[in-house]
Amino acid sequence: VRIDAQLEQLYRERYVGFRNALTPVVGSSEVARDVVQEAFAQALRDASKLQRRESLAPWVWRIAWRIALHERLRANAAELPQDLGLTTPELASDPELSAVVRSLSARRRAVVFLRYFADFSYAEIADALEIAEGTVAATLAQAHAALRETLTQEEVAR
């Protein structure tokens, strides 16, 4: 299957997830949509640079991530915004989930968004964020623990 066709298939299957995972990064779903469009356009342009063994979704994500951070920071695209995801209206609509997200570092928040908004596997997250798969697992375990604690407190409060 040609790479163009694979990218189109990925886009059709994962567009919404990409957009939702990027929304906390750039602050609005409109901007996130634009980022995803640009990312896939750049992926089509640079398809020849893709290594044969490289997974498509993490590769496109890294492109999108660079565009998003550039969009967000307009300068230092290597730096992660510390308030990543904290001002998103969607998250604000679920205070418990918002508390879970708030308890994580910005880097770990990115892992969570990729996992639960973009439906990335652990391996894909590790590839996309260029971290060890164990780090992904540990991060998600921390998120799970935070959720359990938050929910428990909620139940106690009731």
Place this chain on the structure above:
Amino acid sequence: MNSDAMLAKRFAGIADRTDDGDWDDVLRRRSAYRVRQWRGKTSLLLAAAVLAVLIVVGVALAATWGPLSGIGAADHPPRPSDILSGGATADLRQADLSPHDPVDQIGTRLANEARLLGALPDGSKVYAVPSSKGKLCIVVASRAGSCSDPLTHERPVTVTIMRVGPLTGPVLYGAAIDEVRSVSFKVGGIPVTLHVRNNFYAWEGSPDQAQTPISAVTVTFADGSTTIPN
């Protein structure tokens, strides 16, 4: 329900499910990249072409720019009259082999690039000869020669005064750039003005002026301005 499924459910609950994706828009953006890439490559090629032209022009200019530049009578392809005699060439070779200065600032006099400028009053031919180190040498065939930096507007003439003996009049001669109209000086207080022809001037005094002081020369340009070269 485990915590992973629980988190997934919570996130799914707040996720925006609207699918506003537009693959055609992606393709349009990709096409725009291609146009920009094409323009970028075209600009690069144009810049390279301009650079190549500049290099060629620069090399051509460098090739034509030398110690004889600005001396119209000498700045031309060689003519039969420019050929130095075998004796004169040998004299130049000999002079090259025994430079006066410990550091050779002149280099080799390029006899085969000599250009005839004119003749002294006694008929001796005078040539402009470039050197391998970019100097301008004014050579009187088989008699004398001196070298200096190429002529400029600030130093528009060469001046050589030749005094052969107490019973022979002094000879003053030199080369001039194209803009020079005349050269003036005083011999024992008496003014002398020489008109420059074919970038060359020469004057011979009388034997009774053999030891008479000659002043510095004043150069008059075609536009009437004057200068006294160092």
